[in-house]
Amino acid sequence: xxxxxxxxxxxxxxxxxxxxxxxTIKIGVAGAHTGDLASYGLPTVNAxxxxxxxxxxxxxxxxxxxxLLVQDEQCKPEFATNVATKLVSxxxxxxxxxxxxxxxxxxxxxxxxxxxxxISPSATNPDLTQSGQYPTFFRTIASDDAQAKLGVDFALGKxxxxxxxxxxxxxxxxxxxxxxxxxxxxxxxxxRVVLFEGITPGAVDYSAVVQKIRQAGADTVMFxxxxxxxxxxxxxxxxxxxxxxxxSDDGVxxxxxxxxxxxxxxxxxxxxxxxxxxxxxxxEAIAAHKAMFGADPGAFFDSAYAAMLVxxxxxxxAGGLDFDAMAKVMxxxxxxxxxxxxxxxxxxxxxxxxxxxxxxxxxxxVEIK
Amino acid sequence: MDLQYFFELTLSxxxxxxxxxxxxxxxxxxxxxxxxxxxxxxxxxxxxxFTGLIVAGILGTMGFPLPAILVLAxxxxxxxxxxxxxxxxxxxxxxxxxxxxxxxxxSAIGMSLFLQNYVILVQTSDxxxxxxxxxxxxxxxxxxxxxxxxxxxxxxxxxxxxxxLTVFIKYTKIGKAMRATAQNRKMALLLGVDADRIISxxxxxxxxxxxxxxxxxxxxxxxxxFAIGFIAGIKAFTAAxxxxxxxxxxxxxxxxxxxxxxxxxxxxxxxxxxxxxAFSLLVIFLIFRPSGIMGKAKVEKV
Numbered sequence: 001x002x003x004x005x006x007x008x009x010x011x012x013x014x015x016x017x018x019x020x021x022x023x024t025i026k027i028g029v030a031g032a033h034t035g036d037l038a039s040y041g042l043p044t045v046n047a048x049x050x051x052x053x054x055x056x057x058x059x060x061x062x063x064x065x066x067x068l069l070v071q072d073e074q075c076k077p078e079f080a081t082n083v084a085t086k087l088v089s090x091x092x093x094x095x096x097x098x099x100x101x102x103x104x105x106x107x108x109x110x111x112x113x114x115x116x117x118x119i120s121p122s123a124t125n126p127d128l129t130q131s132g133q134y135p136t137f138f139r140t141i142a143s144d145d146a147q148a149k150l151g152v153d154f155a156l157g158k159x160x161x162x163x164x165x166x167x168x169x170x171x172x173x174x175x176x177x178x179x180x181x182x183x184x185x186x187x188x189x190x191x192r193v194v195l196f197e198g199i200t201p202g203a204v205d206y207s208a209v210v211q212k213i214r215q216a217g218a219d220t221v222m223f224x225x226x227x228x229x230x231x232x233x234x235x236x237x238x239x240x241x242x243x244x245x246x247x248s249d250d251g252v253x254x255x256x257x258x259x260x261x262x263x264x265x266x267x268x269x270x271x272x273x274x275x276x277x278x279x280x281x282x283x284e285a286i287a288a289h290k291a292m293f294g295a296d297p298g299a300f301f302d303s304a305y306a307a308m309l310v311x312x313x314x315x316x317x318a319g320g321l322d323f324d325a326m327a328k329v330m331x332x333x334x335x336x337x338x339x340x341x342x343x344x345x346x347x348x349x350x351x352x353x354x355x356x357x358x359x360x361x362x363x364x365x366v367e368i369k
Numbered sequence: 370m371d372l373q374y375f376f377e378l379t380l381s382x383x384x385x386x387x388x389x390x391x392x393x394x395x396x397x398x399x400x401x402x403x404x405x406x407x408x409x410x411x412x413x414x415x416x417x418x419f420t421g422l423i424v425a426g427i428l429g430t431m432g433f434p435l436p437a438i439l440v441l442a443x444x445x446x447x448x449x450x451x452x453x454x455x456x457x458x459x460x461x462x463x464x465x466x467x468x469x470x471x472x473x474x475x476s477a478i479g480m481s482l483f484l485q486n487y488v489i490l491v492q493t494s495d496x497x498x499x500x501x502x503x504x505x506x507x508x509x510x511x512x513x514x515x516x517x518x519x520x521x522x523x524x525x526x527x528x529x530x531x532x533x534l535t536v537f538i539k540y541t542k543i544g545k546a547m548r549a550t551a552q553n554r555k556m557a558l559l560l561g562v563d564a565d566r567i568i569s570x571x572x573x574x575x576x577x578x579x580x581x582x583x584x585x586x587x588x589x590x591x592x593x594x595f596a597i598g599f600i601a602g603i604k605a606f607t608a609a610x611x612x613x614x615x616x617x618x619x620x621x622x623x624x625x626x627x628x629x630x631x632x633x634x635x636x637x638x639x640x641x642x643x644x645x646x647a648f649s650l651l652v653i654f655l656i657f658r659p660s661g662i663m664g665k666a667k668v669e670k671v
Contacts, residue, residue: 200644
């Protein structure tokens with residue numbers, strides 16, 4: 001008898017739980033909301049709240065309201081696994097987050113196991129998508145190697161480069177760019193890396209390295225680093241009367257570069273974030289943020305807003321929370337977001353998001369379409 | 370071995386070495402006379418570059434021709450920096466003349482930090498473009514791709530200034546007094562040499578040379594920033610030690626030696642290790658020949 005009662009109680013509880021989850025669509029929002037990195041995570045919470053409110057005010061998705069489950073993990077991997085376990089057991093089938101690459105990586109095995117769709121607005125580590133280990137992972141931001149990929153594709157395709165000298169400033173950012181570039185060039189088989197070297201930031205001159213570039217017979221230089229070294233390099237290349245292409249990264253796509261390098265900057269290529277501030281949806285999202293929170297949005301707000309929009313689209317088009325159906329929508333359906341019209345590739349990276357190539361023309365960076 | 374490549378690297382090492390030598394002279398002269406490493410010297414070089422920039426900006430808007438701007442900018446920078454050198458000595462080192470060796474050293478580091486922050490405050494912490502003041506020499510056109518006008522001017526100006534300085538120290542009265550003070554300050558004082566004045570002159574000359582270096586190099590590189598004095602200062606100091614600190618020809622040799630070593634190291638091995646070559650050289654010298662190329666081993670008299 002006793003046993004019967006308790007099993008009945010469990011059945012009731014399960015039914016209630018089932019009923020509760022049927023009422024709302026639970027979307028997890030995980031990231032750093034306290035601690036040093038809170039400023040990276042909180043704008044995502046705001047974006048999720050804005051989109052959820054808009055959808056709920058219009059009657060929700062298929063009559064169901066969105067319920068946000070906001071969880072703080074301070075960008076710490078050990079907290080991230082706890083948060084992931086909690087979100088999975090609370091019944092979230094979609095998670096917006098996590099914010100930091102390390103925490104995301106720690107949490108992903110749990111989501112993968114539970115077939116929970118994860119959409120990060122800010123985790124840029126290339127491995128998260130490229131390793132193929134996390135099929136339920138998507139992101140609305142370009143990965144760290146996106147600039148190197150863009151630069152190499154541009155050098156090989158548009159410029160027809162055959163011999164590329166890859167230089168970097170020995171820092172994490174510059175060296176990372178250079179190493180990815182080298183990898184992509186070698187993988188393409190269309191060009192050779194004739195020189196791969198680090199230069200010393202702040203050195204009085206770079207003429208020895210410039211001579212070395214000439215000696216190597218390079219037709220293109222790809223440089224990973226920041227504008228002070230880049231402007232010294234390009235002006236010494238011009239001084240040595242060398243006519244070669246110079247391609248660099250976001251650290252060089254800065255107006256200070258043009259100001260300092262002056263006319264030597266002309267013709268230099270640099271990749272930089274796509275300008276999305278003119279998109280109507282972007283303006284709308286920022287206006288909504290101002291109306292709801294009375295301030296300008298913070299870091300990764302655009303991509304978080306985009307993540308929330310694609311999530312809502314996937315749930316409504318798939319007609320439910322089945323992962324395979326949602327993933328199919330994510331990969332095929334073009335969604336209008338504050339970062340442009342996006343859909344996802346097989347690995348989970350957003351296509352059409354991230355960087356464009358710019359060239360210095362008449363003292364200004366001009367986007368090359 | 371590719372002979373032309375070797376030649377190119379030699380020339381680029383020569384330019385770099387001349388830069389180091391020009392700054393190293395200031396270190397070595399001061400050390401020779403008061404046995405102090407003037408860490409603020411790199412900052413004087415940086416202030417020279419900034420002064421040159423400001424003067425060039427003013428003269429440029431007044432429509433002066435390029436060579437005139439270069440010469441005037443260098444002269445004003447020399448005067449201005451000479452003033453700085455003089456003042457730095459009076460404020461930071463003179464009151465500590467009788468103190469131990471450590472106190473003026475700390476004072477020098479403090480002065481260096483002060484000057485950097487002063488420039489950040491009154492100028493900017495950003496990189497600023499420096500106009501290309503050095504005219505293109507027509508006769509260098511055929512080899513401009515390996516040895517341009519600015520390289521040429523840096524090497525020539527350094528050589529001329531050093532030759533002039535050597536003559537000055539060897540044959541003028543002040544030069545003689547400087548050598549006497551360097552050898553034995555007490556004795557020089559007894560013989561009527563105004564040591565304080567000699568020390569001031571040393572600072573003035575060293576700072577003026579650094580200012581010339583600042584203007585030339587900034588024009589060569591095309592940019593200035595409050596921090597340029599640090600690396601240049603450290604490298605020039607290394608050059609001075611390599612050459613034998615306290616010795617004038619040593620500073621020149623040390624500078625050229627260091628410049629060539631860096632250039633060949635970067636050219637034949639890898640520029641990743643440019644600084645490693647420079648400082649390994651310093652370590653090797655300190656172990657096997659601590660008195661440097663030209664330095665004489667000091668005999669301690671008991």
